[in-house]
Amino acid sequence: MADAPKDLRYLQTHEWHRLEGDTVTIGITQIAADELTDITFVDLPKVGTPVTANGRFGEIESVKATSDLYSGVSGTVSAVNADLANEPGLVNRDPYKGGWMIKVKASSPGEFEKLLPVDEYLKKSGH
Amino acid sequence: MLKHTPFHDFHVALGARMVDFAGWEMPIVYRGIIDEHEQTRKSGSLFDVSHMGRLHFTGHDAQKFLDLVLTRNVGQQKVGQSRYSLVCNESGGILDDVIVSKTRHHWLVVCNASNRDKLVRHFADLLRANYRGADDLDFDMSDQTESTAMVAIQGPKVIDRVSELLPVDVRSLKRYGFEEDEIMMTPFTVFRSGYTGEDGVELILPAKAAPLAGKLLAGKDHDGATIRPAGLGARDTLRLEAAMPLYGHELNETTDPISAGLAWAVDLTKEFLGAEKIREVAAAGPKRELVGLELEGRRIARQGTPVMKDAAVVGEVTSGTFSPTLQKSIALAYVDSHLSGEGTQLAADLKGTPNPAKVVKLPFYKRQ
Numbered sequence: 417m418a419d420a421p422k423d424l425r426y427l428q429t430h431e432w433h434r435l436e437g438d439t440v441t442i443g444i445t446q447i448a449a450d451e452l453t454d455i456t457f458v459d460l461p462k463v464g465t466p467v468t469a470n471g472r473f474g475e476i477e478s479v480k481a482t483s484d485l486y487s488g489v490s491g492t493v494s495a496v497n498a499d500l501a502n503e504p505g506l507v508n509r510d511p512y513k514g515g516w517m518i519k520v521k522a523s524s525p526g527e528f529e530k531l532l533p534v535d536e537y538l539k540k541s542g543h
Numbered sequence: 544m545l546k547h548t549p550f551h552d553f554h555v556a557l558g559a560r561m562v563d564f565a566g567w568e569m570p571i572v573y574r575g576i577i578d579e580h581e582q583t584r585k586s587g588s589l590f591d592v593s594h595m596g597r598l599h600f601t602g603h604d605a606q607k608f609l610d611l612v613l614t615r616n617v618g619q620q621k622v623g624q625s626r627y628s629l630v631c632n633e634s635g636g637i638l639d640d641v642i643v644s645k646t647r648h649h650w651l652v653v654c655n656a657s658n659r660d661k662l663v664r665h666f667a668d669l670l671r672a673n674y675r676g677a678d679d680l681d682f683d684m685s686d687q688t689e690s691t692a693m694v695a696i697q698g699p700k701v702i703d704r705v706s707e708l709l710p711v712d713v714r715s716l717k718r719y720g721f722e723e724d725e726i727m728m729t730p731f732t733v734f735r736s737g738y739t740g741e742d743g744v745e746l747i748l749p750a751k752a753a754p755l756a757g758k759l760l761a762g763k764d765h766d767g768a769t770i771r772p773a774g775l776g777a778r779d780t781l782r783l784e785a786a787m788p789l790y791g792h793e794l795n796e797t798t799d800p801i802s803a804g805l806a807w808a809v810d811l812t813k814e815f816l817g818a819e820k821i822r823e824v825a826a827a828g829p830k831r832e833l834v835g836l837e838l839e840g841r842r843i844a845r846q847g848t849p850v851m852k853d854a855a856v857v858g859e860v861t862s863g864t865f866s867p868t869l870q871k872s873i874a875l876a877y878v879d880s881h882l883s884g885e886g887t888q889l890a891a892d893l894k895g896t897p898n899p900a901k902v903v904k905l906p907f908y909k910r911q
Contacts, residue, residue, distance in 0.1 A: 450560075453776060454577040456865035457841040477843055479576045479780060479864055504841075508575070 418447050418543035421512055425531035427470070427488045428540045432512065435528045440489045443516040444476065444507065447543055452478035455507045458485075458500045460517055465493045467520055469527050474517065476507070487520060489527040495519040548593035549692040549753030557764055557772055565656040567594040570774040573764075579777035580867045583739055587698030588773035589761040596659030597691055597747065600650040602682030609650055611675055612666065612816055613643060614800060614809040620645045625719045625734055627808050629800050630654075630662060631817030635824060636796040637803065638665055640788065642736065644721055651732075651747075655790045659688065674816065692753035696760065697743035697781075699910070700769050705744055708759065709733060713744060738778065740785025740908055780864050786835060786875065786906035792846055792861045793833055793875055802829035802877065804905075831858060832883040835905040836891065838872035838898055841865060844891035850876050851890045851897055857882055860891060866907060873907050874900070 424432040430448030434441040449455065457477040467473045467487040474485040497516050499506060507515035522528065532540065545568040554561060559570030570591065573579065582588050600609060609617045615628040625644040629637050639658040644651040654662050663686065670678045696705060706713045711722050711733050721734040731748040748756055761770045779789070788794050793803060799817075800809045801824045811822050838844055843863045850858035858878030866873045874891065882889065885904055890897035 453572055454575055454867075456843065459842075477841075477865075479867075480571075480776060482843070482845070505577075 418538060420445050420447065420534050420537060422534050424512070425488065425528055425533065426537035427486055427531065428537065429484075429486050430541065431486055431488060433488050433528060433531055435522075435525065438522050438525050439494060440491070440520045440522050440525075440528055441516050442473075442485075442487055442518050442520065443511055444485070445537075446511050447541065448483075449508045449511045449515070452476065452481060452483065454479045455504045458504050458507065458517065460496045460500065461493050463493050463496055467491060467493060467518075485517065487518075488531045489520055489522045490524060491520040491522040493518050494521040546594075546689075548591055549750040550591040550593060550694070550757050553754065553757040553762070554591065554772070559772070559774060562775075564775060565594060567656060569594055570772070572774040572776045573772050576774070576776035576780060577867045579771070579773035580780050582771050583698045583741060583773055583777060583781055584868055585699070587696060587701040587704060587743070587770040588739075588777065589757075589770050590695040590697065590773055590775075590778055591693075592695050592745070593688075593692045593750075593753070594656040595688075595693060596652075596654040596656060596662065597687045597693065598652045598654065598659075598663070599685045599687050600652065600682055601648065601685075602680075604680035605650050605682040608677055608680050608682050609643065609652070610813065610815065611677055612669065613641070614815060614817070614821075615643065616810040616813050617643060617645070617650070622647055623720055623722065625721055625736060627719075629805065629808055630665070631800070631815070631821065632665075632796060633816060633820070635799040635817040635820030637790075637794045637798055637800060638662065638796060640790055640794055640805075644734070646723060646732075653693075658790060659686075669816070675814070690750055691747050692750050692756070693745060693747045694756065694760070695737050695739070695743065695745045696770060697737045697739040697741045698770070699741060701741070701743040704769050705733075716744075738785075738787055739781035740787070740906065741781075741910055779862075780867060783862050783864050783873065783875065784866050784868055784906065784908035788833075788875075789862060798877075799824050799829070801825050802831055802833065804833045829880055831877040832880050833861070834876055834878050834883045835903045835907055836860070836874040836876050836889065836900040837903045837907075838863075838874065838891055838900045840898060841872055842891075842893055842898055843872055844874045844876075844893065844898070844900070848874070848876075849892040850878055850900070851892050852882055856892075857889065863891075868908050878902070
């Protein structure tokens with residue numbers, strides 16, 4: 417049975433979001449990482465890039481497929497996980513910690529509350 | 544309703560992720576594609592390939608019929624030998640790539656799962672049209688796919704391990720040689736062949752013997768086991784590193800064997816369906832040729848990616864991956880013949896961004 421952390425909020429497209437102050441950290445779920453199989457490349461924006469809620473912020477590539485990455489909140493990219501450039505497999509091994517992708521300084525933190533709680537994410541993604 | 548191979552329960556018990564492959568429910572991955580890939584290069588892996596078609600040809604004229612439809616001269620084959628061959632249409636396009644084996648009593652043609660029905664129809668059509676007198680030939684074809692099982696066991700430690708398990712001197716089998724034998728009334732055939740670029744064997748056995756064989760070969764799966772199960776995901780990255788063509792990618796009905804770099808698998812001195820057109824291509828030289836590309840960076844050029852020289856499209860990628868062994872982005876592509884030389888600088892058009900790529904020698908990976 418697939419599971420995901422309860423303290424995070426989700427998009428149906430498998431991105432998780434963690435809120436700390438007005439900063440939202442984004443990555444993809446273990447379910448998505450398993451579906452993609454071995455991740456070989458993560459294309460992330462530069463610090464300072466604006467992102468919009470439900471807008472594409474990057475791309476993830478695995479041995480099997482390429483997928484777009486979406487942000488659930490609007491704001492500006494304040495940090496990028498540089499480790500993924502050399503070690504994209506971190507997303508497979510540790511998607512909720514070492515495999516995080518970007519931090520967004522949220523312009524309207526209220527958007528976080530509108531994202532899917534874990535049970536709805538699991539239901540909507542068919543798990 | 545997807546078909547199940549005789550190893551279906553084995554896959555599920557080992558936690559494989561199952562997918563639809565040509566109408567069969569097949570394991571794509573057990574632990575991780577790269578893990579399974581590396582296990583194959585370093586030790587050994589077991590692949591269920593029971594979905595592949597197994598067609599038997601018997602009768603006095605079986606060889607004559609096969610010589611009409613296959614690009615290789617099967618008349619030169621001895622008992623106990625297998626040969627890679629192609630089945631072409633009248634325009635010289637490839638209908639399938641197959642392995643043909645000559646046993647004491649029959650011929651075996653192993654074909655792609657996705658092409659099995661098409662091939663059976665193709666042969667029936669040729670009989671109906673009495674192609675070169677085919678209908679007057681005395682032979683029978685029977686489809687043994689679902690009454691038998693087939694596994695590929697591949698990797699540097701496989702020959703020693705299989706020698707311990709089978710009453711056959713596998714070490715003395717030549718590449719593309721095979722032997723038929725039996726264990727406790729269960730007949731099996733062991734072939735020294737495969738589709739990974741490693742040494743290894745392929746086994747055909749009765750469907751009902753498959754569960755026991757699975758257990759024996761890789762049932763107690765654990766870290767460090769000599770032979771571990773591997774899925775279709777690793778099979779694809781392994782064959783791509785070894786630059787072995789895959790039907791639907793490098794090969795299709797509008798591609799001829801010469802362009803595909805498979806002239807060695809065609810005997811143009813004999814008559815077979817498609818020979819005339821293939822001779823024309825061979826004489827004029829192919830317009831496009833299959834080449835290996837090595838891309839800068841980690842991006843993957845997938846099937847259909849345009850290949851560019853400056854601003855012009857000069858080809859198309861047929862398969863691409865990030866090579867686990869070489870740690871490089873690699874691809875197979877058809878490019879205009881004058882740009883097929885080793886070292887030619889090209890680019891893969893990745894959604895509008897040209898990614899530098901150079902033509903490299905094939906195969907990408909060759910075992911020591």
